[in-house]
Amino acid sequence: MPDEIKERLQDCCGTCTTAYESWRKDEKSIDARENLQEAIHEIRKVASRLEIELAVSERDQMAQKPIPIPPHRNAKARSKDNNGGGKKPSKRGDSKKGESANDKAPKSNKKTASGDN
Numbered sequence: 008m009p010d011e012i013k014e015r016l017q018d019c020c021g022t023c024t025t026a027y028e029s030w031r032k033d034e035k036s037i038d039a040r041e042n043l044q045e046a047i048h049e050i051r052k053v054a055s056r057l058e059i060e061l062a063v064s065e066r067d068q069m070a071q072k073p074i075p076i077p078p079h080r081n082a083k084a085r086s087k088d089n090n091g092g093g094k095k096p097s098k099r100g101d102s103k104k105g106e107s108a109n110d111k112a113p114k115s116n117k118k119t120a121s122g123d124n
Contacts, residue, residue: 012057019049 023046030039 012053012060015053016050016057019046019053022046023050 023043026039026043026046030036030043033039
Protein backbone atom coordinates (compact mmCIF):
# COMPACT_ATOMS: atom_id res chain seq x y z
CA MET A 8 0.00 0.00 0.00
CA PRO A 9 2.83 2.54 0.62
CA ASP A 10 3.66 2.38 -3.10
CA GLU A 11 0.03 3.19 -3.90
CA ILE A 12 0.15 6.23 -1.62
CA LYS A 13 3.41 7.37 -3.22
CA GLU A 14 1.89 7.11 -6.70
CA ARG A 15 -1.26 8.94 -5.65
CA LEU A 16 0.79 11.66 -3.99
CA GLN A 17 2.94 12.18 -7.07
CA ASP A 18 -0.10 12.23 -9.39
CA CYS A 19 -2.03 14.65 -7.19
CA CYS A 20 0.93 16.98 -6.81
CA GLY A 21 1.45 17.06 -10.57
CA THR A 22 -2.24 17.69 -11.19
CA CYS A 23 -2.34 20.39 -8.52
CA THR A 24 0.73 22.12 -9.94
CA THR A 25 -0.79 22.14 -13.42
CA ALA A 26 -4.13 23.42 -12.09
CA TYR A 27 -2.36 26.13 -10.10
CA GLU A 28 -0.42 27.34 -13.13
CA SER A 29 -3.62 27.38 -15.18
CA TRP A 30 -5.46 29.35 -12.50
CA ARG A 31 -2.57 31.85 -12.14
CA LYS A 32 -2.74 32.63 -15.85
CA ASP A 33 -6.46 33.41 -15.66
CA GLU A 34 -7.59 33.95 -12.07
CA LYS A 35 -11.05 35.02 -13.20
CA SER A 36 -11.74 31.68 -14.89
CA ILE A 37 -14.33 29.67 -12.95
CA ASP A 38 -13.20 26.39 -14.55
CA ALA A 39 -9.56 26.98 -13.57
CA ARG A 40 -10.61 27.79 -9.99
CA GLU A 41 -12.78 24.65 -9.74
CA ASN A 42 -10.02 22.45 -11.15
CA LEU A 43 -7.55 23.86 -8.61
CA GLN A 44 -10.00 23.31 -5.75
CA GLU A 45 -10.57 19.70 -6.83
CA ALA A 46 -6.81 19.12 -7.06
CA ILE A 47 -6.31 20.57 -3.58
CA HIS A 48 -9.09 18.34 -2.27
CA GLU A 49 -7.39 15.28 -3.77
CA ILE A 50 -4.11 16.26 -2.10
CA ARG A 51 -5.93 16.51 1.22
CA LYS A 52 -7.38 13.02 0.77
CA VAL A 53 -3.95 11.57 -0.01
CA ALA A 54 -2.41 13.43 2.94
CA SER A 55 -5.13 12.04 5.22
CA ARG A 56 -4.43 8.51 3.99
CA LEU A 57 -0.73 9.08 4.62
CA GLU A 58 -1.44 10.28 8.18
CA ILE A 59 -3.50 7.15 8.82
CA GLU A 60 -0.68 4.94 7.56
CA LEU A 61 1.76 6.80 9.79
CA ALA A 62 -0.48 6.38 12.84
CA VAL A 63 -0.93 2.66 12.17
CA SER A 64 2.81 2.26 11.81
CA GLU A 65 3.38 4.15 15.07
CA ARG A 66 0.79 2.02 16.86
CA ASP A 67 2.44 -1.19 15.65
CA GLN A 68 5.82 0.02 16.89
CA MET A 69 4.40 1.06 20.25
CA ALA A 70 2.82 -2.37 20.72
CA GLN A 71 6.32 -3.82 20.88
CA LYS A 72 7.47 -1.43 23.60
CA PRO A 73 5.99 -1.55 27.08
CA ILE A 74 4.31 1.64 28.18
CA PRO A 75 6.22 3.17 31.10
CA ILE A 76 4.39 3.60 34.39
CA PRO A 77 3.78 7.29 35.07
CA PRO A 78 5.64 8.62 38.14
CA HIS A 79 2.42 9.42 39.99
CA ARG A 80 1.40 5.76 39.72
CA ASN A 81 4.79 4.22 40.37
CA ALA A 82 5.23 3.18 44.03
CA LYS A 83 9.03 3.28 43.81
CA ALA A 84 9.04 6.84 42.54
CA ARG A 85 6.61 7.93 45.24
CA SER A 86 8.70 6.48 48.04
CA LYS A 87 11.78 8.34 46.76
CA ASP A 88 9.86 11.62 46.47
CA ASN A 89 8.33 11.38 49.94
CA ASN A 90 11.49 10.22 51.73
CA GLY A 91 10.14 6.88 52.76
CA GLY A 92 6.54 7.14 51.67
CA GLY A 93 3.48 8.14 53.57
CA LYS A 94 1.22 11.10 53.18
CA LYS A 95 2.47 14.58 52.54
CA PRO A 96 1.99 17.03 55.39
CA SER A 97 -1.12 19.14 55.31
CA LYS A 98 -0.73 22.66 53.97
CA ARG A 99 -3.24 24.01 56.49
CA GLY A 100 -1.49 25.79 59.31
CA ASP A 101 -4.63 26.56 61.28
CA SER A 102 -5.51 23.04 62.42
CA LYS A 103 -3.61 20.84 64.82
CA LYS A 104 -3.24 17.13 64.39
CA GLY A 105 -6.22 15.27 65.85
CA GLU A 106 -8.17 18.44 66.57
CA SER A 107 -11.44 19.00 64.78
CA ALA A 108 -13.35 22.22 64.16
CA ASN A 109 -15.76 21.24 66.97
CA ASP A 110 -12.89 21.00 69.44
CA LYS A 111 -11.89 24.59 68.69
CA ALA A 112 -15.38 26.06 69.05
CA PRO A 113 -16.10 27.66 72.42
CA LYS A 114 -18.30 25.52 74.60
CA SER A 115 -21.61 27.00 75.55
CA ASN A 116 -23.11 26.65 79.03
CA LYS A 117 -26.62 27.30 77.77
CA LYS A 118 -29.31 24.84 78.75
CA THR A 119 -31.31 23.02 76.15
CA ALA A 120 -35.03 23.65 75.64
CA SER A 121 -35.95 20.72 77.85
CA GLY A 122 -33.87 22.10 80.69
CA ASP A 123 -31.59 19.04 80.81
CA ASN A 124 -27.84 19.48 80.62
